[in-house]
Amino acid sequence: MARKIIIDTDPGIDDALAIFYALAAPELEILGLTTVFGNGSTQMSTANALHLLEIAGRTDIPVAHGAERPMGMAFQGGAPQVHGADAQGNLFLPAPAGKPVSMHAAQFIIDQVMAAPGEITLVPLAPLTNIALAFLLKPDLPQYIREIVLMGGAAFVPGNITPAAEANIWNDPEAADIVFGADCNIVMIGLDVTEHLFLPGSRLEQFASLGNPRADHLARILPCYRDFHVRQLGLDGIHVHDSSTISYLLRPDLFTLEGHPVRVELTGLGRGKTWPAVGRSDVESAWAGRRPIQIAVKVDADAALALEWEHHSRTLGR
Ligand code: BDR
Ligand code: CA
Numbered sequence: 001m002a003r004k005i006i007i008d009t010d011p012g013i014d015d016a017l018a019i020f021y022a023l024a025a026p027e028l029e030i031l032g033l034t035t036v037f038g039n040g041s042t043q044m045s046t047a048n049a050l051h052l053l054e055i056a057g058r059t060d061i062p063v064a065h066g067a068e069r070p071m072g073m074a075f076q077g078g079a080p081q082v083h084g085a086d087a088q089g090n091l092f093l094p095a096p097a098g099k100p101v102s103m104h105a106a107q108f109i110i111d112q113v114m115a116a117p118g119e120i121t122l123v124p125l126a127p128l129t130n131i132a133l134a135f136l137l138k139p140d141l142p143q144y145i146r147e148i149v150l151m152g153g154a155a156f157v158p159g160n161i162t163p164a165a166e167a168n169i170w171n172d173p174e175a176a177d178i179v180f181g182a183d184c185n186i187v188m189i190g191l192d193v194t195e196h197l198f199l200p201g202s203r204l205e206q207f208a209s210l211g212n213p214r215a216d217h218l219a220r221i222l223p224c225y226r227d228f229h230v231r232q233l234g235l236d237g238i239h240v241h242d243s244s245t246i247s248y249l250l251r252p253d254l255f256t257l258e259g260h261p262v263r264v265e266l267t268g269l270g271r272g273k274t275w276p277a278v279g280r281s282d283v284e285s286a287w288a289g290r291r292p293i294q295i296a297v298k299v300d301a302d303a304a305l306a307l308e309w310e311h312h313s314r315t316l317g318r
Contacts (some may be wrong), residue, residue, distance in 0.1 A: 003027060003029065004121065005022065005028055005029065005120070005121045005122075005123050006030070006031050006109060007019060007022065007033050008033075008105070008109075008126055008131060009035060009036070010035065010037060010038030010045045010125070010126035011088070012038065012045075012126070013082075013222065014125075014126070014239075015039070015048075016218060016244045018240075018245060018246050019033065019049075020214040020217075022246045025055050027250060028250075032062045032063065032064055032108060033053070033061065033062075033063045033064070034063075035064070035100070036105065037068060037069065037070075037075050037078070037129075037171070037240035038079075038167070038171050039087040039126075040078040040087035040106075041068070041078065042066060042067065042068045042079075043077075044086060044087050047096055048087055048088050050096035050098045050099075051096045055213050056213065057213070057281060057316065058316075059292050062108070063101065064100055064103055064104065064105040064107075064108035065105060066105025066106065066130040066133075067106070069129075069133065070127060070129060070171060071172055071175050072172075076170075076181040081232075082228045083224065084221070089221030091220055091221060099235045106134040106266050107132050107134075107137070109122065109131070110138050114144060118144060118146055120145060120147045121145070121148055122147075122148045123148075124152070124168075124179075125150075125241075126168055126171075127168050127169075127175060127231050128168070128175040129175040131148070131175070132175035132179050133175075133181065142183045142184035143183060147184070147186070147187065148179070148186045149177075149248055149249060150186065150189065151168060151189050151242045152189075152274075153166050153168075153188050153190035154190050154191040154192060154274060155262070155295045155297070156297065157195065159273065160191055162269070164265065164272060164273035165270070166191050166274070169273075171265060171272075173272045174264075176272075177263060177264035182260055182291075185291075186291075186294065187246050187293075187294045188262065188293050188296065189255075190274065192295065193244060193255065193296040193297065193298065193299040194239055194240065196299055197228075197239060197241075197244055198301070200236065201226055201237050201316060202314065203237070204219075204226055207222060207312065210313050212313075212314070220253050240305070240308065244296075244304065248296070251303070251304070254299055254303050254307075256297055257297070259291060259292030259293065259294050259295070260292055260295060261290035261292055262277070275287075276293070277290075
């Protein structure tokens with residue numbers, strides 16, 4: 001039986017890769033896409049999520065529009081320099097034909113989880129606001145979730161938006177600290193591994209010849225993401241951050257995990273830093289009572305990238 005997942009997302013170029021990758025995997029059943037701000041506004045995320053499903057011919061999958069601002073600050077304005085002003089590589093697509101469901105994303109998550117207790121995996125690829133809101137609305141929800149496999153954080157490596165913080169966590173640290181404190185299984189796929197998953201420019205150029213509508217769209221948006229990596233990081237290619245969660249769901253054996261309780265820094269220069277409780281831990285009361293988060297610290301990058309590439313090459317048959 002396929003594993004039921006809900007993808008919480010701010011699409012986003014690497015979100016598009018992850019969503020298309022998941023859609024091509026029969027082992028996964030996507031119950032819905034829930035949207036949030038991050039790479040752009042929530043409005044933009046919802047339009048892009050609907051677009052991606054239309055491109056893939058999967059308009060049967062519902063989209064639920066979520067939180068429009070972080071819990072403890074204003075929306076930080078997105079990442080037009082990374083993902084384009086429309087978060088889809090500056091394509092400025094016409095409005096999608098479809099509409100989101102009338103329910104808030106947090107309520108959608110609650111209803112889906114409670115309809116199949118213990119079966120649903122949440123896959124957040126964006127700030128954790130919708131998940132935290134769902135936990136505040138229904139505090140016992142975590143015990144009914146099978147697992148959370150999230151892209152976010154940087155445990156033992158520097159951040160990518162500040163020296164301390166990874167972008168998804170930095171965009172709503174308060175929400176992230178609530179989620180990391182929840183009583184459920186959480187796997188954190190952060191920069192510790194995603195920065196080892198690098199698709200070179202030569203590979204990106206091959207999307208155009210794969211000959212399916214998902215790959216055609218990716219071929220149009222990837223140049224923007226590639227340019228950012230060239231300009232800012234001096235790398236000709238891209239990190240496939242969000243897709244790493246899908247590789248983990250399909251092949252967890254490719255990842256090495258370490259379990260540590262995690263707190264999120266909420267103040268000062270370190271705001272958004274994910275702190276695992278490691279090292280001299282005799283004064284760690286702030287971490288007390290938290291379940292260990294399974295932090296990905298190593299990945300078989302060649303195998304994960306080959307797996308992802310093979311999925312992008314597939315024609316969707318249902
Ligand atoms: C994360 O930040 C976003 O820009 C990407 O879509 C990804 O989810 C990487 O730090
Ligand atoms: Ca994302």
